[in-house]
Amino acid sequence: MTLPVVLFALIAVVTAGSALGVVFSRSVVRAAVWLLFSLIGVSLLYFLLGAEFLGAAQLIIYVGGTLVLVVFGVMLTSQGPFAGPRTRPAEWLAGGLLAGALFALIVSASLDLGRPAPPTDQPLPGVGPLGLTFLGVPEQPGEARGLAFLLPFEIVSVHLLVVLVAAAYLARAKKKVAQPPTPGATR
Amino acid sequence: MVESLSEVLPHWAAVVLAGAIAAGLIVAFIGGAAYIFIWLERKVSGRIQDRLGPTRTGPLGLLQSLADGIKLVTKEDTAPNAADRFLFRVAPYLAFCAAFAGFIALPFGYQVIGYDLSVGAFFMLAVLSSEVFGVMLAGYASGSKWSLFGGVREAAQVVSYEVPRSLCVVVPVCVAGTLSLSQIGNQQVGWFWNWNVFHDPFTFVALFIFYITATASCKRAPFDLAEAESELVAGFHTEYSGMRWSFFFLAEYASMFAVSGLAALLFCGGWHTGFLPFEPAERFGFWLGNLLNVAVFAGKGFLGVLVMMWMRWSLPRLRIDQVMMTCLKYFLPISCVLLVGVCVWQLFVPPAVSASVRFVLAFGTVAFVFGVVVSAFALRGAGMPPAGELAGVWAKPAGKV
Amino acid sequence: MTDLGLTPFLTLSAFLFACGILCFAAKRNAIGILMGVELVLNAANINFVACARFVPSLRLEGQVFAVLVIVLAAAEAAVALAIFLNFYNNHATVDVDEGTELKG
Numbered sequence: 001m002t003l004p005v006v007l008f009a010l011i012a013v014v015t016a017g018s019a020l021g022v023v024f025s026r027s028v029v030r031a032a033v034w035l036l037f038s039l040i041g042v043s044l045l046y047f048l049l050g051a052e053f054l055g056a057a058q059l060i061i062y063v064g065g066t067l068v069l070v071v072f073g074v075m076l077t078s079q080g081p082f083a084g085p086r087t088r089p090a091e092w093l094a095g096g097l098l099a100g101a102l103f104a105l106i107v108s109a110s111l112d113l114g115r116p117a118p119p120t121d122q123p124l125p126g127v128g129p130l131g132l133t134f135l136g137v138p139e140q141p142g143e144a145r146g147l148a149f150l151l152p153f154e155i156v157s158v159h160l161l162v163v164l165v166a167a168a169y170l171a172r173a174k175k176k177v178a179q180p181p182t183p184g185a186t187r
Numbered sequence: 188m189v190e191s192l193s194e195v196l197p198h199w200a201a202v203v204l205a206g207a208i209a210a211g212l213i214v215a216f217i218g219g220a221a222y223i224f225i226w227l228e229r230k231v232s233g234r235i236q237d238r239l240g241p242t243r244t245g246p247l248g249l250l251q252s253l254a255d256g257i258k259l260v261t262k263e264d265t266a267p268n269a270a271d272r273f274l275f276r277v278a279p280y281l282a283f284c285a286a287f288a289g290f291i292a293l294p295f296g297y298q299v300i301g302y303d304l305s306v307g308a309f310f311m312l313a314v315l316s317s318e319v320f321g322v323m324l325a326g327y328a329s330g331s332k333w334s335l336f337g338g339v340r341e342a343a344q345v346v347s348y349e350v351p352r353s354l355c356v357v358v359p360v361c362v363a364g365t366l367s368l369s370q371i372g373n374q375q376v377g378w379f380w381n382w383n384v385f386h387d388p389f390t391f392v393a394l395f396i397f398y399i400t401a402t403a404s405c406k407r408a409p410f411d412l413a414e415a416e417s418e419l420v421a422g423f424h425t426e427y428s429g430m431r432w433s434f435f436f437l438a439e440y441a442s443m444f445a446v447s448g449l450a451a452l453l454f455c456g457g458w459h460t461g462f463l464p465f466e467p468a469e470r471f472g473f474w475l476g477n478l479l480n481v482a483v484f485a486g487k488g489f490l491g492v493l494v495m496m497w498m499r500w501s502l503p504r505l506r507i508d509q510v511m512m513t514c515l516k517y518f519l520p521i522s523c524v525l526l527v528g529v530c531v532w533q534l535f536v537p538p539a540v541s542a543s544v545r546f547v548l549a550f551g552t553v554a555f556v557f558g559v560v561v562s563a564f565a566l567r568g569a570g571m572p573p574a575g576e577l578a579g580v581w582a583k584p585a586g587k588v
Numbered sequence: 589m590t591d592l593g594l595t596p597f598l599t600l601s602a603f604l605f606a607c608g609i610l611c612f613a614a615k616r617n618a619i620g621i622l623m624g625v626e627l628v629l630n631a632a633n634i635n636f637v638a639c640a641r642f643v644p645s646l647r648l649e650g651q652v653f654a655v656l657v658i659v660l661a662a663a664e665a666a667v668a669l670a671i672f673l674n675f676y677n678n679h680a681t682v683d684v685d686e687g688t689e690l691k692g
Contacts, residue, residue, distance in 0.1 A: 003199040004592050012600050019607035019627055028617050029327060033274060035623050036281075036320060038604075042630045045597075049641045052306045054654055058633075060313035061658050063320065066626065066665045068346055071323055073669040074619050075339065077676045087614050095613030103606035110598035124640060125647055126305050127366055130655075133648050149652050156659050163663040170670035174677070 007048055015041030028074050032067065039063055050124045209301045213290045221440045223489075225252040228496050235500040262429035267330050274328035279427065279434035282321030286441035289314045293448055294369045296458045296480030297468035307368035308360055311449055312353055315404070315442055319345045322406075325435070329426040340412050340507055347514045348403040348410075354522035355397035358390055358529045359383045359453040368449075372457035379461030380549035384454040387541065389528040391548055394454040396522055398491070401446035403510070405439060408499035412507055440492075447491025451484065458484040597638035604631035618672045618682040622665060629661040 018041060021034030039062045046055035136148025196204065226241070226249060233240025241248030266275050291314075292307035294300040304310050319342050326338015362383050363371045375382050384394050403410040427435065451457060458480035459466075468476030505513065532541070604627050611624030633654045640650020672682055679686050 002591060003202055006199075008592055008596060012596070016600065016603050016607075019604050022623055022627065023607050023611045023614070027271070028619050029271065029274065029324075031620060031623055033277065033324065035626065038627065039630065042604075042634060045600075045634060046637055049597075049637055051637050051640070051651055051654070052304055053309065054637060054651055054658075056304075056306050056310040056313045057655060057658060060309070060316055061662050062626075062630075064313065064316035064346070064349070066662050068319060068323065068342055069665060069669055070619060070622060070626075071320075071327070072339070072342070073622075073672060075327060075335070076673065077619070077682045087616055092614050095610045098613055099606040099610040102609055103602050106602035106605065107599055110595060110602065113594065113598075122644070122647070124651065127309075129648065130651055133652060149656075152652075152656060156656055160659060160663050163667050167666040167670040170667070171673045 004048065008045075011041050011044045011048060014038075015045065028078070029071070032071050032074060035070070036063060036067055039067065053127045053130060209291075213287065213301060217287060217290070217437065217441045217444075220444055220485075220489075221437050222252045222256075224440045224443070224492060224496075225255060225436075227493065231493065231496045232500045235497070256433070259429050259433045264429050264431065265426075267426050271328040271330065274324050275426075276431075278321050278325035278328055279431045279438070280321075281324065282318050282438040283434045283441070285314055285318040285321060286438040286445065289442070289445045292368055293445060294372055294452065294457065295448075295484050296477040297373075297466060298369065298473075299477050299481060300369055303367065303369050306366045308356055308366045308371070308449075308453065311368070311445065312349070312356060315445060316345070316349050318438060318442060321438070322435075325427070331426060334426055337412070341406055344410060344412065344507070344510055344514075345404050345406065347511060348400045348518075351514065351518040351522040352397060352400040352404055354519075354526050355393045355400065356449075356453065358393040358522075358525050359386075361526070361529050361533060362386050362390055368452055372452055372459070373466075375456040375459055376466050377459070377464050379456065379553075380545055382454065382456040382459075382461065382549075385545050385549040385552070387529060387532045387536075387544060388548065389525045389532060390454065393522070393525045393529070394450065396518060396525065397454070398446075398450055398494075400514075400518055400522075401450065402495055402498065403514070405443050405446060405495070407439075407443065407495050409502040409505050410510055411499070411504060412510065443492050443495055444488050447495070448484065448488040450491055451487035455487060457487075594638055594642040597634060597642075601631045601634040601638070604628075604634065616683050616685055618675065618684050619669075621684065622668050622672070625668075626661065626665065629657060633657050 015038050018034045018036075018038035022031045022038060025031045025034055039058065043055045043058040043063070046052075046058060134149050134153045136150045195201075229251065230240040230248065241251040244250040244254050266272065289311045291301035292304045292310045294303075294307075322345075323338045323342045326334045326336075326341070329335070359371065360366055363374055365371060371383070379385075384391055406412075460479070460483050466476070467479045470476060471479070536544075608624045608627030608631060611627060612621040613624075615621055615624065636650045636654045636657070638650075640646050640648070640654075643650075675687065676682050
C-alpha cells in the first residue's frame, strides 16, 4: 500500500467512474461534464507516470480545446436538456455484450504479458529529449542520427491545418439562395 | 519540504503532509489576496471616478471586504427553475479549482513552490485555460438566454486569446531554455539588467502583448463582455447569488494574480529585487531570504493586478467583433513575429551586440520611468486650466447668470 | 512505482475502451458518439504512456505516439463537429437514426 498504489487507485476510481457517467447519463451536457472529469483523471495518470509534458498537453488540448468544442456543439444542436433520443434496451444489450467481450479480451491479453523484467523505476525522459526526438537530433553530438519522428510530426501538422480548413469550410454559414427580384420591386 | 518532513515521518506521510501544507498556504494566500483586491478595486475605481470609495467600514474602509463576505454568506441561495441543478452547483467550483490549481507550479521565492514541475510554464497555461469550462457551464446551466450568450461569448474570447498568450510565453522560454518556472526565476538573479524583459527588443514587446492577452483571458476590461454590466445584466453569472457568485470572483482574482505573477516571473525577474547581486535566500538563510523574496514577488503580482484594475476603470469596453479582430488580426501575427524574432536573435546576433542592446533597453526603461514620474510630479496641477468657465453645450451664454 | 506494474494501467485502459465502445454503440445523439470516440482514444493513450514507463526500450516512443494521438484526436473532433452541424442543419436533429436517406 505505498503512495503510488493509493494514488493510482484514487485516480482510477475517478476516471472509471466518470467514464461510466459518460455512458449512462441521460443529458448530453452532463455527459460532457463527466467526460471532463474523465479527461482530467487521464491527465493525472500521466502526471503519476511521470510524463509531465503529456499531462499538461492533455489538459490544454483536450480539456481546454476539444471539450470546449464539444460543449459548443452540444449547445448549438440542443433540443432541451433531457429531451434527447432514447436508446432501446436491445441496443444497450448488444452494446454491452460487445464492450464486455472486448474488455475481457484485452484484459486477458494484458495479463498474459507478464511483468517486464526487471521492473524499471527510471523516470521518463522530459521535455528536452522528447522535443529533440521529434527533430531527430541525437542525444550526444557526433552520434549517428537518433530516433527521428520529424516526418510524422510534419505530417500531423499539415494534417491539422488541412482538417481545420476543412472544418471551417464545412461549418460555414450557408447563404440562403437569393430569390429572383419580382418585376416592379425596388432593389 | 518533503525531505525535511520525511526525517520525522514515513515517506508517504511526509509527501501527503507537505502537499496539504502547500495547498493550505496557497488557499490562504488566495483568500488574503482576494480580500485585498476587493478593497483595492473599490478604492481604485472610486479614486479614478473622483470619489473616495469605502471609508466608513474600518480604517480606510479596509473591513469592507469582510462586510461583503458576511453579506454574501448570509444571502439566500437561489437557482432558477429552468436551471440544471447539478451543473448550476458545480460550475463555480470548477472555475475556482482551475484558477487555484495554477498556483501549484508558481514559485513565490527561492524553492518556495508547490511542486517544481519541469514543465511549469506549460502547466500553468494549461490549467488556467480550463477555467473557461466552468464559465461556459455556468452560462448554460443557468437556463436563461442572457447567461448563455455571456458564456458562449466568453468561451470564444478566452479560447482565442490563449493562442497569442501561449506564443508570448514561449518567447522568454526560448531565451531561458527551460520550461521550469523556478529555473527561469533562478536565471534572473542579480542586477535588473539580467531580467528577461531586457534581453532583446522582442522579449520587451512580448511582455506587453502577454499582459494584454492575459487580461483578455481573465475576462477583465476592456475585454469583459462576459460580465458586461450594461449589456447582459451580468453575463454568465446573472443567476448566481451569495457564496456561489463570490466563488466566481475568487476565481477571477486568483487568475488575475496568477497571470500577473507569471508575467513577473517570466519577464521581470520574479522574486528578485534587481538591486542585489546575489540570491537572498542563499546569503541570508532560507527563511529570512525567502521572506524578502515572497514579499517582492507578491508586490510585483499586486502591481500587475493594480494595473489591470486601472485599465478596467479607464478604458471603454470592446465589442465582441472588435475583441476577435484584435486577437486574430493583430495579436496573433505580432506574437508570431516575436517568436521568430527571438529565435533569430538567439541564433544569429553576436554576444557583444546582444549585451549592448540589453544595457540600452534596461537603462532606457529606467530613464523613461524616471522621466514619467518626475514629470508627473512637476506638472501636477500645472497643465490643467482652472475649472471655471465650462465650454461647450453646458456653458452659460455670455451675459446671463 | 515498481510494485504497481503495468497490468493495472492496462486494465484501466481496457475499461475506458469498453466504456467508449458502449458509448458509441448505444448512444443515439451524435455528440454522444463523439464522446465515446474520445474515450477510446484516451484509453489507447494511457496504454502508450504506461508501456513507455514500464518497458525500458520504449521510453521515448510511447510519449511521441501519445502526443501524435492527442493532436489527431483534436483534429478529428473538429471535423466531426463540423459534420454534425451540417447534419443538424439538414435534419433539425442530431439523432443519428434519422440519417436514413441512403437506406434500402
